[in-house]
Amino acid sequence: MSKGEIVLGALAPHPPHVVYAENPDQNEPVSEGGWETLRWGYHRLARKLETIDYDVMVVFTPHWQTYVGTHFLGVPRFSSKSVDPVFPNIFRYNYDLDVDVDLSEAMCKAASDAGLITRMMRNPDFRVDYGTITSCHMMNPRWDKPIITISSNRNTHYYSPEVMIEQALALGRACRTAIEESGKRVVLVSSHSLSHRHFVTESPLPEDMSKEHIYNHSQYVWDMALIDLFRQGKMREAIDIMPEFTEQTIAETEGGGLVWMMGAMGMPEYPAEIYGYQSVIGTGNCIAAWVPQPDKREIVL
């Protein structure tokens, strides 16, 4: 068996608005579009993924929040409806997805061996979170690859961002070990926004783009500072400023997704591919990808 590898890592924000705007058959509400900058960026990334041979998508989501360790999906198939508790008016999505339980178990064991608290999620009634569904739908709308979801352990709330970073890095390294031993080709997905301050009101027509903008200039400047480090391939520096970034922008990075992915990918020193940046109800959302194989990298934006 050949050694497994990570073929791409993506920062893939999950505002349900982008699925709503796509009007897929799976989602009940109907829209007139909206958030094209993000959606077109996702389309481009999805097209790239069609040219890359991979076996499974591994998603780290902040919308499966666990306080007792890190949990991994452990049921082969989920078929249900996901209704966003915050935006039920725009996201009621019927999903039917497969899970690579073998790799999920291997990652869970590797993380446990590394000293982290872990648990497999074996309850077949469990509803997969809308963050996972949104990111996966936008990256692979055909849903023809199995996925794995990893929960977000909320160490930040209990200890500090620094503890969260250390544990997320350790989790990433453990996942990489399991991936390499599995012989599989894996796409990693860090499913979250950057700055994460929302507007608390909504337009009568949610997709009214005349109302959409970043919550405030400070959030924008911080987002750009981080994206600039992505562009320069300075991920060590990006992770180093993560506690400050997260605090200043109440960023969704607090869940540890990006840190986990960088830990798994060995802290890339090459530029990320940037597919788009746009605000959704005031939050800052960037689609970016890190591609380990040099001849597969592109300058997208």
Add this chain to the structure above:
Amino acid sequence: MDHDIIQFGLYVPPHPHPLLSPGASEGYQRLRDAFDTCRERIENSDADLIIVYSTTWPSIIGHQFQANPNSEWVHVDDDFHYLGSMPYSFTMDSVFAEACVEKAKERGLQARAVNYDAFPIDTGSITALSLLNPENRIPATIVSSNMYANRSETIVLGKAIRDALTEEKRKAVVVVVSSLSNRMFTEPIDPSKDRIHSQKDDDWNRKILEFFEDGRLEDLSQLSREIHGQIRVQKVVAYKPAWWMASTMGQHNNYEGEVLSYEALNGSGGAVIQLTPSVGSIGDKEFDEDDVEYYRGDRNVLDQGGV
């Protein structure tokens, strides 16, 4: 006074253990027994409505009211999925939910009713309604906890609900779903050895329980920021349950309080507490903490116990 619009208030924990695994520890069983006692008290009251304010249903776009007449699904908790599934079928009072939305808007709040098939009702609300109202004898509505709302917004939310109760001439039991201290153990524990995470959390919890037992709801409301800083893991901007409970039930200290149970739930503080509006409660309370609308001079607290 419109005392009877609130029959009584309950403060209950959000964790699923009393519902799914009461036998796993003596403490969980005592919490379950306390829920059962409250269920009987609701059945024996004149209440025709249950209003749940759940700290485990966060909202962003204003305040949401559950309005699906038959909310039905099978829920699984994010952390405690191994304890089992939580099937539910709840009767919601959609008319009252809409009335709350209207009143909230009149008071300047962003609000909406949610009425969608498969809407994910949260662990805390499911636990509370399953144990307190298992046969759907009384319709309910559930109110979200806006993650950005602070004191004034939460107080106004409670007042808006009180407006709706008054106008609709309803008699409600108010249920707040929230931990006291909310720091859980971050490693798996033996449930039979569950305990409050720290001595400090336990000390603060017991002080809060003293206030509840004395019926000093408004005092607790005014202590909310201190409670948040001392024993609440900073997941949200503020500890809001006492604000909401006080403004919905009445912003004063004139209650009969009873702590039916206080136990650890994976390290957090779980208590089942009843507060009943009173007209004769006197003692060592602050009697100048009312929600005053008109000033009528100093009050003679020795001669007058009621508000």
